Amino acid sequence: MRIRHISAFPISFRVPEGQNVRLGIGRAVKRDAVLVKVETDEGLTGWGEAHHGRAPGAIARLIDTTLAELVTGMDALDVVGIWERVYRMQLASHGMGAAASMALSGLDMALWDIRGKATGWPLHRLLGGRAKPIKAYAGGITLGFQPAAALVEEAQGYVEQGYRALKLRVGDNPARDIARVTAVRAALGDDATILVDANTGYTLADARRAMPAFEEMGVDWLEEPFPPHDRRLYREAAGFARVPLAAGENHFTRFDFVPLIEDGAVGFIQPDLSKAGGITETLRIAAMASGWKLSLNPHTSLTGLNMAASVHLLASVDQPGFFEADLTRHNPFRDEMGRDAFKIDAEGCVMPLEFPGIGIEVNEAFLARYPLIDGPCYV
Numbered sequence: 603m604r605i606r607h608i609s610a611f612p613i614s615f616r617v618p619e620g621q622n623v624r625l626g627i628g629r630a631v632k633r634d635a636v637l638v639k640v641e642t643d644e645g646l647t648g649w650g651e652a653h654h655g656r657a658p659g660a661i662a663r664l665i666d667t668t669l670a671e672l673v674t675g676m677d678a679l680d681v682v683g684i685w686e687r688v689y690r691m692q693l694a695s696h697g698m699g700a701a702a703s704m705a706l707s708g709l710d711m712a713l714w715d716i717r718g719k720a721t722g723w724p725l726h727r728l729l730g731g732r733a734k735p736i737k738a739y740a741g742g743i744t745l746g747f748q749p750a751a752a753l754v755e756e757a758q759g760y761v762e763q764g765y766r767a768l769k770l771r772v773g774d775n776p777a778r779d780i781a782r783v784t785a786v787r788a789a790l791g792d793d794a795t796i797l798v799d800a801n802t803g804y805t806l807a808d809a810r811r812a813m814p815a816f817e818e819m820g821v822d823w824l825e826e827p828f829p830p831h832d833r834r835l836y837r838e839a840a841g842f843a844r845v846p847l848a849a850g851e852n853h854f855t856r857f858d859f860v861p862l863i864e865d866g867a868v869g870f871i872q873p874d875l876s877k878a879g880g881i882t883e884t885l886r887i888a889a890m891a892s893g894w895k896l897s898l899n900p901h902t903s904l905t906g907l908n909m910a911a912s913v914h915l916l917a918s919v920d921q922p923g924f925f926e927a928d929l930t931r932h933n934p935f936r937d938e939m940g941r942d943a944f945k946i947d948a949e950g951c952v953m954p955l956e957f958p959g960i961g962i963e964v965n966e967a968f969l970a971r972y973p974l975i976d977g978p979c980y981v
Contacts, residue, residue: 603642603643603644603646603677603678603679603716603720604642604643604675604676604677604678605640605641605642605643605673605674605675605676605677605678606641606642606643606674607640607641607670607674608638608639608640608641608665608666608669608670608673608674608709609638609639609641609665609666609670610636610637610638610639610652610661610662610663610665610666610705610708611636611637611638611639611662611966611969612634612635612636612654612658612659612661612662612974613634613635613636613637613658613935613969613972613973613974614632614633614634614635614658614972614973614974614975615632615633615932615934615935615972615975616631616632616975617630617631617632617633617932618932621931621932623743623744623745623746623771623930624746624747624748624771625743625746625747625771625773625799625801625980626771626772626773626774626799626800626801626802626803627801627802627803627980628978628980628981629980629981630743630979630980631977631978631979631980631981632975632977632978632979633743633904633930633933633935633979634654634656634658634904634974634975634979635651635653635654635658635903635904635905635935636651636652636653636654636658636661636662636665636704636705636708637649637650637651637652637708637905637907637964637969638650638651638652638665638705638708638709638711638712639712639964640678640709640712640713640715640716642678642716646678646716646719646720647716648678648711648712648713648714648715648716648719648959649711649712649715649907649960649962649963649964650707650708650709650710650711650712650713650714650715650876650880650907650911651707651708651711651875651876651903651904651905651907651908651911652665652704652705652707652708652709652876653704653707653708653874653876653877653903654704654904654979655700655701655704655877656978656979657701658974659974659976660701661701661704661705661708662974664701664702664705665705665708665709668692668705669688669692669705669706669709672687672688672691672692673687673688673709678713678716679713679716679717679720681710681713681714681717681881681882682882684709684710684713685706685710685879685880685882685883688702688706688709689706689855692706693706693855700854700877703854703855703877703878703879704854704876704877706879706880707874707875707876707877707878707879707880707883708876708880709880710879710880710881710882710883711875711876711880711881711907711908711911711960713880714728714880714881714882714911714959714960715959715960716959717959718958718959718960719958719959721958722958723958724914724954724955724956724957724958724959724961725881725911725914725915725918725954725959725960725961726913726914726915726917726918726954729881729885729914729915729918730918731914731917731918731919731954732917733917733953733954733956734917734953735947735949735951735952735953736913736916736917736922736924736925736951736952736953736954737766737767737923737924737925737950737951738765738767738924738925738926738927738944738946738950738951738952739765739767739768739769739795739797739924739925739926739927740757740760740763740765740767740768740769740927740929741768741769741902741926741927741928741929742902742926742927742928742929742930742933743928743930744756744760744769744929744930744931745757745768745769745770745771746771747771747774747778747782750781750782750785750786751785753770753782753785753786754785754786754789757770757786757789757790758789758790760929761790761794763946764946764947764948764949764950765927765946765950766793766794766795766949766950767794767795767796767797767822767924767950768786768790768794768795768796768797769796769797769798769799769825769926770782770783770786770796770797770798770799771798771799771800771801772798772799772800772803772804772812772824773799773800773801773802773803773804773827774803775808776808776811776812776815779798779812780812780815780816783796783798783815783816783819783821784815784819787819787820792820795822796819796820796821796822797821797822797823797825797848797924798816798821798823798824798825799824799825799826800824800825800826800827801826802826802827802828802829802830802852803827804827804828806828806835806838806839808827809824809827809828809835809839809842810839810842812824813839813842813843813845814842814843816843816845817843817844817845821845822845822846823845823846823847823848823869823870824845824846824847824848825847825848825849825870825872826848826849826851826852827839827847829852830849830852830853830858830862833861833862833865833867836849836865836867836868837865837866837867839867840866840867840868846868846869846870847867847868847869847870848868848869848870848871848872848899849862849868849870849871849872850862850868850870850871850872850873850874850878850887850901851872851873851874851877851901852877853873853877853878854877854878854879855878855879855883856879856883856886856887856890858878859871859873859878859887859890859891860890863890863891863894863896868896869896870896870897870899870923871887871891871896871897871898871899872899872900872901873887873888873898873900873901874900874901874902874903874908875900875903875908875911875912875915876903876908877901877903881911881915884900884915885915885919888915888919888921891921892919892920892921895921896921897921897922897923898915898916898919898921898922898923899923899924899926900912900915900916900925900926901926902925902926902927902928904928904933904935904936905935905936905939906935906936906939906940906941906942906943906962907939907943907960907962907964909927909928909936909943909944910943910944910954910955910960910961910962911960912925912926913925913943913944913952913953913954913955914954914955914960914961916954917953917954925944925952927944927946927952934972935972938968939962939964939965939968940962940963940964940965941955941957941961941962941963943955943962
């Protein structure tokens with residue numbers, strides 16, 4: 603079965619006024635994604651999601667030109683061979699570029715979708731897993747910087763939906779962060795799992811001030827206090843309190859994850875299937891993390907493709923952690939793409955889809971309604 607054609611679809615939507623969540627990287631004004639379509643000479647089509655990298659048009663162009671020229675005509679079922687060809691010709695020879703890793707991620711995901719459709723198996727079964735419940739937390743672009751009373755009301759709404767774990771946005775300043783987390787803990791009690799994400803917004807002094815308070819409030823992890831390349835800061839901050847650090851959504855391929863894991867500063871590993879090199883590479887990252895007894899907690903991207911694929915992968919590894927349930931209030935790429943990518947149950951868990959491949963079919967007429975919008979996602 604040969605790859606006949608590859609095409610990328612950069613898509614965007616504006617965040618409705620009044621729903622602009624504020625977090626450590628700014629105020630959300632639009633959302634972007636890049637979908638990858640792979641067509642074969644036997645009529646099977648696969649879909650994947652490449653992270654937009656704040657430059658969705660550039661990522662799509664890279665897929666439509668360079669990656670398409672490199673792999674068109676190759677065996678569509680040879681996912682490792684295709685991965686290695688792109689790695690050797692694009693990543694290894696020009697450094698670990700984020701754009702190439704994101705583009706490859708979307709291509710790889712689409713190829714696994716084809717493999718599942720060719721066998722008639724859902725992705726989790728193809729990967730050696732089984733349908734089993736995966737614990738989830740309320741995440742996505744939610745629970746941002748806002749008055750404590752409004753944050754508590756939002757958090758309680760997610761608990762009423764069935765979520766037993768939530769991720770609050772910090773990185774504003776330590777005093778306001780601590781006040782918000784304190785209010786949510788007081789409202790939800792000790793049974794709720796509270797995670798916090800600074801979106802790289804902390805200095806070392808901020809972390810030194812905030813982490814002991816987070817420990818006192820029983821916070822289960824502090825995610826990305828610093829940019830991913832600031833390894834020294836992660837090593838220093840790991841000793842500030844008994845709140846584990848989490849990172850990985852902005853690391854690319856297993857070669858970025860080797861030092862992240864070996865430094866010993868991070869307790870939760872968070873690769874994004876649409877960034878880290880796709881399903882093929884995330885399986886390798888999961889195996890490395892397993893060797894260090896670290897759970898896998900994927901960061902989810904924007905569309906139902908990434909979300910459904912993340913649940914499949916968690917159901918197929920030996921150390922599944924949390925699934926990040928993207929509960930962004932307005933997200934047509936999650937809600938209108940086809941069937942639901944996930945559903946929360948009474949135990950706060952999600953199950954993988956049971957349809958062949960990833961289980962999400964993409965309507966191109968739907969995509970046409972959301973053309974690329976230039977400009978920044980956060981301001």
